[in-house]
Amino acid sequence: MVKLGQRVTLLLSLPISLASWIILATAPTNWVVLLVRFFQGITMSSITNSSLTYVAELSHCKIRGRLMSTLDISRQMGILLAYALGSSKLTWRKVALTCGFVNTVIPFVCLLYLPNSPRWLATQGYMDRAHKSLLFFRGPNYDVNKEMQDIRDELEKTTNDGGSMMFVGALLGSLIVSVPMMKLGQRVTLLLSLPISLASWIILATAPTNWVVTLARFFQGITMSSISNSSSTYVAELSHSEIRGRPMSTLDLSR
Template sequence: MSFRDDSEDARDLRKPFLHTGSWYRMGSRQSSILGSSAQVIRDGSVSVLFCVLVVALGPIQFGFTSGYSSPTQDSITSDLNLSVSEFSLFGSLSNVGAMVGAIASGQMAEYIGRKGSLMIAAIPNVIGWLAISFAKDSSFLFMGRLLEGFGVGIISYVVPVYIAEIAPQNMRGGLGSVNQLSVTIGVLLAYVLGLFVNWRILAVLGILPCTLLIPGLFFIPESPRWLAKMGMTEEFETSLQVLRGFDTDISVEVNEIKRSVASTGKRVTIRFADLKRKRYWFPLMVGIGLLVLQQLSGINGILFYSSTIFSNAGISSSNIATVGLGAIQVLATAVTTWLVDKSGRRLLLIISSSVMTLSLILVSIAFFLEKVVSEDSHLYSILGIISVVGLVLMVAGFSLGLGPIPWVIMSEILPVNIKGLAGSLATLANWLTSFVITMTANLLLSWSSGGTFTIYAVVAAFTIAFVAIWVPETKGRTLEEIQSSFR
């Protein structure tokens, strides 16, 4: 498997995606820039924030897809006469579609750009939700879920990469964390709306993020680093000028990006064999390692079966408790968005993994003790409360670092000339691990709740060591500085 940067002829095919809604430069550098939104967005930080808010609609769609199955299980199985195994297949098919989307995401983002990829990803999401909302049997449900997953697989790679490539270095961590914050908001929206509307109307509401994303893409510029890599010098400088503000001197950043692109070489074929070089395999190992450990912590299994876990712990209103868990995720991720550019990536990852380790140990001990304590005793009720508190702390700890930061670091450390291939591999590894965890979590919980959380605690403890030994600090450094350090 390899990818080759495009020729002049291929570039012509990309033009509809490159210039849709972008600002053009005509004539000299000081010429007017077209586009109605360019007249509104004059300040650099406001421009970048607007771009991030537009593409954040993609992760909201991602989160809504993930959260949809939790509040709808009973009603869908009842209305369509599905078995538990059929609904479990429905829930996991989004992971299968996301794996296919992850494989395509890197190549697509390299060939037609970040904006074009997001536009394409939005289409199967819309079709998928419509298929679910009008489903009369399981076949339409499964088809819709696969289509949603495919779009989400592309979104999960492209959005953090786009944000990292447009953000100033002092804001990149916080803006990059908006990706995961949007995912948690999408999950919470699905949980809350699922309390009030039936599953068909909820599926129709799922269309909204992508129907807003598509027109929004017409009002934001393409990634300047991608344009520079493609040799589109005028478009690259115009895009960067819009993002930094029309009164900002961008000459230093322009030269830095040009040097980085020149050193990697534009027309180069990257193959799997090339990834053996240390300047490539080390950042790829860090990126894949963080994204795999993120899922091996068991987070998706815990969130997917949170209602069951709460019921086992003696909580009667398990759906409302699940909504509360989603709210905690949003709040903790919002804290990370504020802290990540102040405290740094490594510190937050170590704190996050430490909190997860301790809370998972607490939950596992509580479940082990419940096996030997009488259900009528006061201690049994206390152990149930302890397990719920531990679970909430685990989710809060995850959201504080291990949830958002691996995506930020992956988008920062992969060199520009291998980002398509390596980014696809890292995203695929994340979704494959998510699929395995989601499929095995229920079996493990049936085997032993205490044993399951012990396994997850061991993974969280290993994550502390992994971050301390191998993960570099990227706070306050440009992408070019980060990537050149691996040479």
């Protein structure tokens, strides 16, 4: 994501995600389903982190919070829609195809008409392209010179490694969380992960250097993957099959 930028990363990840949904919908055996779900976890981590960073970097500081909240709400509504489709008369294969096309085709087409993030372009030294990108998102009547100067000043003071290390941590956490979860159980895994997550937030809030921020974000990625996977599995296993969709939807909405 650092080298290619959020937009290009999304343009590469979305077709892979669509292909994985199609393979899932036509999977002939359980092993194919498990393998596809593994790759879906990787692509979903890539898409989630890239989209969050892309929106955060292109949005104006006055509306950034609203846009980030809208992005998160739309993601949770999409999960709720998936559970609603699963509760309908559609088979799980048709639900997989619906989710795949809705989640990938629409954003892919839209991204083709959008430029790269101005902040990412600035980190790569493309100041002219960053200026044009910022002008695209702000409109012709907006004076982008001051904001461009703020971006230059920010680049001199901060590093871009924190978000990348969180992505690496999340990916690593997704790969290793299954081991303690199987041995210890979801509840114990959560009881171990939550204090570590709290400690990482405290370290992040008091971080004296950028390297401490980067390290804290890395561990946050691991603990967040552990907490997310353990809590979802915990709720799924303790709830009755007839009402499992409702508590799972509530869990996703609360998250």
